[in-house]
Amino acid sequence: MAKSSVRSHFSKKEAISNGFELAKKNLFFYVVLFFIIILVTAVMTSLRVVTAHVLFSALLVSIIQVAVNLVVGMGLIHIALKFIDNKKPKYKDLFYYQPIVSYFLTALLTGLIVLGGLLLLIIPGIFFGIRLKYATYLVIDKNLGPLEAIKGSWKITRGNVWNLFFLSILLGLINLLGLLCLVIGLFITVPLSMLATAFVYRKLLSTSK
Numbered sequence: 001m002a003k004s005s006v007r008s009h010f011s012k013k014e015a016i017s018n019g020f021e022l023a024k025k026n027l028f029f030y031v032v033l034f035f036i037i038i039l040v041t042a043v044m045t046s047l048r049v050v051t052a053h054v055l056f057s058a059l060l061v062s063i064i065q066v067a068v069n070l071v072v073g074m075g076l077i078h079i080a081l082k083f084i085d086n087k088k089p090k091y092k093d094l095f096y097y098q099p100i101v102s103y104f105l106t107a108l109l110t111g112l113i114v115l116g117g118l119l120l121l122i123i124p125g126i127f128f129g130i131r132l133k134y135a136t137y138l139v140i141d142k143n144l145g146p147l148e149a150i151k152g153s154w155k156i157t158r159g160n161v162w163n164l165f166f167l168s169i170l171l172g173l174i175n176l177l178g179l180l181c182l183v184i185g186l187f188i189t190v191p192l193s194m195l196a197t198a199f200v201y202r203k204l205l206s207t208s209k
Helices: 012-025 027-050 055-084 091-095 100-119 123-131 135-142 146-156 161-180 186-207
Strands: none
Touching: 012 027, 012 161, 012 186, 027 055, 027 091, 027 186, 055 091, 055 100, 055 135, 055 186, 100 123, 100 135, 100 146, 123 161, 135 146, 135 186, 146 186, 161 186
16 A cells, blocks of 8 residues: 555544544444344344245345345444534434445445455555545435445545554454453444544545545
């Protein structure tokens, strides 16, 4: 990953601190949110087991499960952005589905680009993963199409590759610590990571204009 002459536009310490404070303040909300996700996952898993012997039903349930996973992924980003914007999200925001087609296509395209990079001696894949990290955020936040979102993520992450890379390492270590704390720690470290990531997105978006 080559260094850029553009200075970094966010502080890792500020992002993690902000994420921690918001996660701590809204701990109950996230605990309930995660239990909802666990419940939905359990229901979908049960349906897959029940319909496993019927090909059409199993295929239908699999498609539904993929759609549910996409919606939950969008919902978590939508909620994190609301917290960063000092808005109060609701539990129903978890099921945010409006840009599902654009979100799916963006996630698919970025995934293929990153995979292609990983096949080229790994390092290009890491670089692409960092540069395209916020493509899905732009779909949800700005309602952009896949190509516009990818271009937008490439733009706002310019000059911040190393900063974003080390932030990812720090958040990974924080979540590892949460896992080691009898797993319960993940109830604070996972929201912290999502909120810190959304905080950085807002920072990069504002400084790239």
